[in-house]
Amino acid sequence: MTLTTEPTGSVRFAPAKTIQSAASADDHDTEVAVLRESLRQAEERNTALLRNEQTLRDRLRLGEEEMRALANAMPQLAWIAGRDGNMIWCNERWYAYTGTTPEQTGVAGWPAVYAPDCLPQLMARWHASLASDQPFEMEVPIRGADGQYRWFLTRANPVRDGGGPALRWFGTSTDVDQVKRAQEALRDETTVLELLNSTGSALASTRDLPSLLQEVTDAATSISGARYGAFYYHSGDAEGAPQMLHALSGSAPAQFPSFGRPRASPLFGIGLRGEGTVRSNDLLRDPRHAQSMRDDAAMSPVIRSYLAVPVVSRSGEVVGSLYFGHPEPDMFSERTERIIGGIAAQAAVAIDNARLYAAAQHAAEERKVLLDSERCARAEAERTSRLKDDFLATLSHELRTPLTAILGWAQVLRRGSREVADVQRGLQTIERNARAQAQLIEDLLDMSRITSGKVRLEVQLLAPQTIAEAAIDAAQPAADARQIRIERHFDPLAGQVAADPSRLQQIIWNLLSNALKFTERDGTITVRVGQADGQLEIAVSDNGVGIRPEFLAHVFERFRQGDSSTTRRHGGLGLGLAIVKHLVEQHGGSVGAASEGEGRGACFTVRLPLAQPGAPGSGAACAAPRLT
Structure with a gap:
């Protein structure tokens, strides 16, 4: 037999795995004595454990009675709720104030004493606390036995077993009606x-x-x-x-x-x-x-x-x-x-x-109008003066540059040259710069006509693809010289527009010329003609240097360029896009510019109304409004 002590302190005898048959009588007596002593000690421990258990039960009962007495003596309404959130115990103060009985309050009957208009919010917050095991707190009216509602501050804290989930909730409701009404x-x-x-x-x-x-x-x-x-x-x-x-x-x-x-x-x-x-x-x-x-x-x-x-x-x-x-x-x-x-x-x-x-x-308004008019006139005069100075400086540079080349080659040719290639190169340079000079003068004349309202359109029904092709052909030599590829994407069903063919070609050519200026060698320019939102759309895009965001809103202003170095590198008076804008608007359309920033290219989009039945035929003319 072996003696085993259980975790509870009791002693259990069990057969030994191995019995030594050769044990002596003395050894046997000794073993019996040891077993008896172990049994006595186990019995003493059992007795002590039973006494401790009874003591703990007595203390627990006393503690519960004391807690119940304390809770009943509290001025607050005190209660205990189960894990499901329903009341399982309320103190006497609760029943005295609410006029309810344990049967009425128990299980799910307790919400009936709360103000109906506050009950949805109360239940939502109470269920949220139950789900998260977080303390609950809310001010809410509770109905008394007399049927009147008073404000109570209700608080509840979870009671956990160690670090586990809440087993119960202990809560109190404190009368704060006077404070609430005073507030x-x-x-x-x-x-x-x-x-x-x-x-x-x-x-x-x-x-x-x-x-x-x-x-x-x-x-x-x-x-x-x-x-x-x-x-x-x-x-x-x-x-x-x-x-x-x-x-x-x-x-x-x-x-x-x-x-x-x-x-x-x-x-x-x-x-x-x-x-x-x-x-x-x-x-x-x-x-x-x-x-x-x-x-x-x-x-x-x-x-x-x-x-x-x-x-x-x-x-x-x-x-x-x-x-x-x-x-x-x-x-x-x-x-x-x-x-x-x-x-x-x-x-x-x-x-x-x-x-x-x-x-x-x-009187003050009249004075203000006069002052505002004078201030605006002064600001406009100063702006005009600045633009004039900038324009004159640019014009001087743009006129002097081709003249210098023309005069230089004229002097070389006057002295005579034995090389035919030099003569041809000189003549080409003179012709190219003369054409550039002529284009500058033509741009100035166009802007003068636009400003004075003297531009007249010879409107015809035409296919925009043909006009776009002609503009590309005119710009192709300049593109070839810089190895820039011009791609075409023409929708054959784009429709017709009522427009002046020469002016429409000028619009597209100006956009192409602008794209060529700001596209690096081996770059790509794309011309698209199609329909969008019931209008004809002509878009010229490139993968060139792009446009700074702060300058994007000013690209169509007269004499405006990104910076002074732009004129030095690419030439021009800053009139091309301004002419495009005015000519497009004279055709009843609109033009916009878009760019994702420097180095990201740019896209200029012209939108014109599609020709409707009965649109003006060949030779119909209309004048541009005078610009102020």
């Missing part, structure tokens, strides 16, 4: 003070009379708690005849227009005639106005509580009156009357100031 009252007072302050600031700064009246009406309606608000104001038309202007607030726009002429109304006329402030808690029961309310069928269902405060200027003139109404009785107090009276006094001062401001506004 609401303070918040209401703060809101009123802020509205009064903002109204005063707005009235002090507002000079536009309609805006001022609306500001006063909106602020006073909000502060008074009225459902309807109105400000009737004495004014005069352009001939000085008296008239009534009004500002409406709240639900008033749907109601007040049905009340007729306010001065003729017994109720409204009191304020407009300056007979004093009128406040009624219930017009239907007020002997001063009950008959008027019975006579006015439109007024009686709309207004029960009523407040009218006249607005009197510093000179004693009644400039208007503030009116407020509410369909429920007893809505306006003496405090409301005093506050609205203060706003009316502020409004009277502001209206006087607005009148003075309006009297001076017309």
Whole structure:
């Protein structure tokens, strides 16, 4: 036999795996003695464990009783919820306050005591805490046994077994109704003070009379708690005849227009005639106005509580009156009357100031117009002067460069040259620079015609592919000289346009010329002709140097180039794209430029209206508008 001690402290005997048959009697007696001693010790341990267990049970029961007594003595509503979030225990204070029983509160009945309008948010946040095992906290109204709701701060913390999930939730609900209502009252007072302050600031700064009246009406309606608000104001038309202007607030726009002429109304006329402030808690029961309310069928269902405060200027003139109404009785107090009276006094001062401001506004506006015109004229003159200086410098350079080449080769040829190749090269240089000179002059003449409105278009129905091909042929020699490839993508179904063929070719050639200037050797230029969004679209794109984002908006301005070095490297007066823009617009179209930045190439897109049946035929002419 072997003696085994269990984890609980009990002793168990089991047969030994191996029994030595040759054990001596003494060894046997010794073994028995050892076993008896082990058994005695095990029994003592078992007894001690049982005593400890009983002690722990007693302490636990005492602790539970103490905790229950403590929880029942707490002024808070205390409760314990299970893992599913339902109540499994509530203290006596809970049942005393809510007037419920354990049967009514248990399981899922506890939400019935919470305010219905807050219950969805409460349940959503409670379930979120259950899912995340995070503490819960929320202020929510709880219904008492008397049926009244009071605000409670409800908090709950999870009770875990070590680091595992929550096993239970321990929560309390603390009555914070007085604090909550004090906070609401303070918040209401703060809101009123802020509205009064903002109204005063707005009235002090507002000079536009309609805006001022609306500001006063909106602020006073909000502060008074009225459902309807109105400000009737004495004014005069352009001939000085008296008239009534009004500002409406709240639900008033749907109601007040049905009340007729306010001065003729017994109720409204009191304020407009300056007979004093009128406040009624219930017009239907007020002997001063009950008959008027019975006579006015439109007024009686709309207004029960009523407040009218006249607005009197510093000179004693009644400039208007503030009116407020509410369909429920007893809505306006003496405090409301005093506050609205203060706003009316502020409004009277502001209206006087607005009148003075309006009297001076017309003259100030006239002076401003004159100053603005003079300032704009000066700025335009300075800009024109700068552009003129830049243009003259560019023009001087552009005219001098080809002339220098022409004169240089003319002198060489005058001295005579024995080499035919030199003669041919000289003649080609002279011809090329002469053509460049002629193109500069033609661009200047075109811009002059455009500026003066003297460009006339000989409009024809034509296929844009043919015109684009002619423009490419004209630009091809320059492209070949720099080994630049020009690709064509023409849609044969692009349609026809009514355009001047020479001017349309000039548009495409100018775009090609611009692309050639800014495309490096072995580059590619693509010309596309097709339809897009019901219009003819001609696009010229390249993989050249691109356009800086800050300059993209100015590419079509006259005499504008990316920088001064552009003119030195590529030549030109900066007129080509400006001419393109004006010619395209004269055709009723539009042109745009796009580039992803320097080194990313550029694309210029011309959009022209497609020819419609009955479009002008060959020879029809139209003049360009004069540019200013």
